[in-house]
Amino acid sequence: MSVNLEHTxxxxxxxxxxxxKAKRPPGPWALTWRKFRRNPYAMIGLITLMIFVILxxxxxxxxxxDPAKTDMMGAGIKPFVDGHILGTDELGRDIFSRLLYGxxxxxxxxxxxxxGAVIIGTLIGAISGYFGGWIxxxxxxxxxxxxxxxxxxxxxxxxxxxxxxxxxxxxxxIFTSWMGVARLVRGTFxxxxxxxxxxxxxxxxVSSWGIxxxxxxxxxxxxxxxxxxxxxxxxxLAESGLSYLGLGIQPPDxxxxxxxxxxxxxxxxxxxxxxxxxxxxxxxxxxVNFIGDGIRDALDPRQKMHLSPRRLxxxxxxxxxxxx
Amino acid sequence: MGxxxxxxxxxxVLVLFLITVFTFGLIHAAPGGPTQIFLxxxxxxxxxxxxxxxxxxxxxxxxxxxxxxxxIVTGDLGTTFKNNIPVGEILWPTxxxxxxxxxxxxxxxxxxxxPWGIYNSTKEYGxxxxxxxxxxxxxxxxxxxxxxxILQSFFSLKLDWLPLSDxxxxxxxxxxxxxIQHLVLPVSVLTLGFLAGYLKYSRASMLxxxxxDYIRTARAKGVKENKxxxxxxxxxxxxxxxxxxxxxxxxxxxxxxxTEAVFNWPGMGRLFVExxxxxxxxxxxxxxxxxxxxxVIGNLVADIxxxxxxxxxxxxxxxxA
Numbered sequence: 001m002s003v004n005l006e007h008t009x010x011x012x013x014x015x016x017x018x019x020x021k022a023k024r025p026p027g028p029w030a031l032t033w034r035k036f037r038r039n040p041y042a043m044i045g046l047i048t049l050m051i052f053v054i055l056x057x058x059x060x061x062x063x064x065x066d067p068a069k070t071d072m073m074g075a076g077i078k079p080f081v082d083g084h085i086l087g088t089d090e091l092g093r094d095i096f097s098r099l100l101y102g103x104x105x106x107x108x109x110x111x112x113x114x115x116g117a118v119i120i121g122t123l124i125g126a127i128s129g130y131f132g133g134w135i136x137x138x139x140x141x142x143x144x145x146x147x148x149x150x151x152x153x154x155x156x157x158x159x160x161x162x163x164x165x166x167x168x169x170x171x172x173x174i175f176t177s178w179m180g181v182a183r184l185v186r187g188t189f190x191x192x193x194x195x196x197x198x199x200x201x202x203x204x205x206v207s208s209w210g211i212x213x214x215x216x217x218x219x220x221x222x223x224x225x226x227x228x229x230x231x232x233x234x235x236x237l238a239e240s241g242l243s244y245l246g247l248g249i250q251p252p253d254x255x256x257x258x259x260x261x262x263x264x265x266x267x268x269x270x271x272x273x274x275x276x277x278x279x280x281x282x283x284x285x286x287x288v289n290f291i292g293d294g295i296r297d298a299l300d301p302r303q304k305m306h307l308s309p310r311r312l313x314x315x316x317x318x319x320x321x322x323x324x
Numbered sequence: 325m326g327x328x329x330x331x332x333x334x335x336x337v338l339v340l341f342l343i344t345v346f347t348f349g350l351i352h353a354a355p356g357g358p359t360q361i362f363l364x365x366x367x368x369x370x371x372x373x374x375x376x377x378x379x380x381x382x383x384x385x386x387x388x389x390x391x392x393x394x395x396i397v398t399g400d401l402g403t404t405f406k407n408n409i410p411v412g413e414i415l416w417p418t419x420x421x422x423x424x425x426x427x428x429x430x431x432x433x434x435x436x437x438x439p440w441g442i443y444n445s446t447k448e449y450g451x452x453x454x455x456x457x458x459x460x461x462x463x464x465x466x467x468x469x470x471x472x473x474i475l476q477s478f479f480s481l482k483l484d485w486l487p488l489s490d491x492x493x494x495x496x497x498x499x500x501x502x503x504i505q506h507l508v509l510p511v512s513v514l515t516l517g518f519l520a521g522y523l524k525y526s527r528a529s530m531l532x533x534x535x536x537d538y539i540r541t542a543r544a545k546g547v548k549e550n551k552x553x554x555x556x557x558x559x560x561x562x563x564x565x566x567x568x569x570x571x572x573x574x575x576x577x578x579x580x581x582x583t584e585a586v587f588n589w590p591g592m593g594r595l596f597v598e599x600x601x602x603x604x605x606x607x608x609x610x611x612x613x614x615x616x617x618x619x620v621i622g623n624l625v626a627d628i629x630x631x632x633x634x635x636x637x638x639x640x641x642x643x644x645a
Binding site: 145147240247263275 | 338339340342343347350351353461462464465466470471473474476477481482577581585586593596597600601603608612615616619620623
């Protein structure tokens, strides 16, 4: 089903185009994007995520009602009545508006937790892997300890201790999720630090930090990016779980997980209320995971390229012509 | 080999010790420390102070730590702050309930996932493989508790086939059939979650082995494909699965909390959430520690098994983080 387009010998042999002007070979990012673009799942994920991001950014403008405004007279309105696209909940709040505002929470948590955890994890992993010695021992024991307590328990415990204000929650979730990246970066650095270019850099007097940031990190960046993408989905799921348990986002603020815990109480009266928020979480996380897998596949030279049957047919025709 | 086991065990003991320090430190890093609980409206300040003195919370923190550690090691988990109930009395029954729920889901998912994943590795991108891959994607992206809510509203409320929540119907405690009925929905939720990982993992592990030289050699010698897969490849492919099982204890123990909350299952996870809401630190510490013990021992056993099963593991490097 697949052909590796990037490494055809023709391209390597003919660096010049017909005009005689040297064509600059595409860089690693361009190559990755080219492969990513051809992966239908990844593109669907990307577009879906972008739609959600736009909805979240412009929630204030799009939302037809104030998500926190209760209206006991207008409770439990059916969808498409009085301008309530998805109806209202048991307190008369507009469900569609609440979903929009909830997307802000989920996406903010997802991206900031992933970003924070990647920064901290990368720093710790880089220091651990590059310097080794007692620093490494201390950091890796810390990783062992934090990995040994089930993540959900750790989050709940710390949230119970420090309270679940929005910024606290993000910081706490960062604190409990950097370990995977740290291990990954450390492992990569252990291999990379033995490379000759590191030795060369050392010989011309580049400082340790210069080597870490300019040389090693750049070579370790691909797996980190894949990991970071998949972490966004994990963080969104974790937030929804914590909010569902009543330990995350507190009313009057809205989050999808929190909407679900309310919806469960009113399951008998209005089962659809429990469907929408969960569906949103599911779609966003699925989109992020598709993107993550797409990036991973695009970065992996062993991975085969996704081609549509039409494209494959074109390619076969071209190939059989050239060999005849 | 013996040396490796001893070193790995010592390492685990060290990690467990560090976990006690970490947990204890966290609780005492709380603004106001564990004593803040006595400022609740139900208690006068004097009464709170007297209770704190009874529990030894007025003593220096290192002394408190070693008292606590000593008690824990001898199996005394302390008492709750509010009602002075022994922690063990509340904790142990819930541990049993969690183990019932989790082991059923876990064994079921292993029974399904390992053969299916292996079959899929031999028929890459076939219908069965695509189905499994779809299940993996769904399982990874779906909030487990949401799946639970959906199942509840469909199978319990709409069709009325299965009980909505709890472990037993009132008055039928200990009835096996009743328990099984109550197990169906939460087990389905958990199994989907486990399947997502195991299916992917067993397939990938098998595919990796099938690419190895000795498999090509076997095929070149004319060994039948079935024999190549089940005799030559399977054994090596199962090795990484063992480690996965060890690592998963953490999810096994902790991951139940959400499912238990949805189905009101009287397990350890639900107890943890309840106690977090009422800030019963002695129970929280006991559960955190107990789950960590499970995880550390699980990892230790998995590592040792790995070394026993796979002689290629470099024992000299066994200590890698």
